[in-house]
Amino acid sequence: MKTNENPYIPFHATVEDTWFETGGERAIKTFKVVFDDEEVRKNWSHRPGQCAMIGVLGVGESMISISCSPTEGDFLRFSVMRMGKVTQALHQLEAGDKMTVRGPYGNSFPLEEWEGKHVLTIGGGIGQAPMRPVVEYVKANYEKYGGLTMIYGARTSGDLCFKEEFEDMARDDELSCHLTIDIEEEQWDHNVGFVPQVLMDVNPSPENAIAVTCGPPIMIRFVLENLKKLGFEDDQIYTTLENRMKCGIGKCGRCNAGNMYVCKDGPVFNYATLKEIPEAFA
Ligand SMILES: Cc1cc2nc3c(=O)[nH]c(=O)nc-3n(C[C@H](O)[C@H](O)[C@H](O)COP(=O)(O)OP(=O)(O)OC[C@H]3O[C@@H](n4cnc5c(N)ncnc54)[C@H](O)[C@@H]3O)c2cc1C
Numbered sequence: 014m015k016t017n018e019n020p021y022i023p024f025h026a027t028v029e030d031t032w033f034e035t036g037g038e039r040a041i042k043t044f045k046v047v048f049d050d051e052e053v054r055k056n057w058s059h060r061p062g063q064c065a066m067i068g069v070l071g072v073g074e075s076m077i078s079i080s081c082s083p084t085e086g087d088f089l090r091f092s093v094m095r096m097g098k099v100t101q102a103l104h105q106l107e108a109g110d111k112m113t114v115r116g117p118y119g120n121s122f123p124l125e126e127w128e129g130k131h132v133l134t135i136g137g138g139i140g141q142a143p144m145r146p147v148v149e150y151v152k153a154n155y156e157k158y159g160g161l162t163m164i165y166g167a168r169t170s171g172d173l174c175f176k177e178e179f180e181d182m183a184r185d186d187e188l189s190c191h192l193t194i195d196i197e198e199e200q201w202d203h204n205v206g207f208v209p210q211v212l213m214d215v216n217p218s219p220e221n222a223i224a225v226t227c228g229p230p231i232m233i234r235f236v237l238e239n240l241k242k243l244g245f246e247d248d249q250i251y252t253t254l255e256n257r258m259k260c261g262i263g264k265c266g267r268c269n270a271g272n273m274y275v276c277k278d279g280p281v282f283n284y285a286t287l288k289e290i291p292e293a294f295a
């Protein structure tokens with residue numbers, strides 16, 4: 014792959030399309046992005062679970078999960094929640110504007126190892142961003158897997174990311190897609206209740222299965238408890254960590270958990286490994 018000699022120097026990219034997933038003060042906006050240099054575009058490869066440092070020149074950069082699967086095409090997608098300086102500047106960008114991208118960074122979900130198994134994803138809020146590529150990848154290679162179950166929830170229907178595509182999935186009888194919101198709403202014809210409870214209602218079998226979860230810490234805590242009740246072993250469970258990051262390449266020490274750098278050794282972790290690192294859940 015074409016790389017810049019200095020790993021801190023990013024590639025230039027153009028925003029091809031943008032749309033809001035959610036509204037409000039902490040709105041989430043998705044960016045479809047293409048690299049300006051054709052050689053970079055051709056040679057770029059990422060895997061589900063990886064992330065990239067995206068930025069606005071003169072403002073700064075933030076680590077963001079790549080929210081599309083490489084099976085979707087020659088572009089990248091990032092879904093960004095408006096938090097502080099950098100994400101506010103990113104939210105100003107529209108189609109045709111420039112951003113910078115360096116990466117891809119981190120490890121990824123071991124999707125080849127999971128072939129033949131049933132893949133269960135359990136997400137909450139913006140936590141669905143790193144899991145959407147898993148869902149898309151398994152859908153694109155469906156014959157290689159033992160099935161796909163997706164559980165995804167948010168506080169209200171307006172807080173769900175990728176809502177329309179997941180509603181289409183939920184209507185597809187061949188897929189097991191379960192959407193949920195915390196409180197009843199008019200015209201909502203999916204589940205109502207917290208994600209960990211919906212997990213128990215769906216009652217997935219742990220046999221020959223892998224569970225991946227990402228979302229708010231409180232959701233993860235109860236999802237992990239419930240997965241154990243359902244009979245999932247620690248090594249059948251994966252999650253991703255989002256420690257604060259600066260360099261993204263294992264040099265600055267900003268992201269360490271125990272003796273690991275989340276930017277290099279993660280962000281994807283097997284729960285059996287994570288349990289050995291008390292700081293991971295701090
Ligand atoms: C591996 C990884 C993947 C990520 N993926 C996504 C993603 O797909 N979409 C997305 O919207 N965000 C994602 N984040 C979080 C994102 O990097 C931060 O929200 C962003 O850097 C904040 O930058 P800022 O300058 O806008 O805000 P700042 O001014 O730096 O901070 C504003 C607020 O955001 C909080 N914040 C900053 N960094 C983080 C962080 N890493 N985790 C939690 N809170 C933070 C601060 O505590 C503060 O309250 C990811 C982070 C990591 C490490």
Ligand code: FES
Pocket residue numbers: 257258259260261262263264265266267268269274275276277
């Ligand atoms: S962000 Fe610098 S070591 Fe991980």
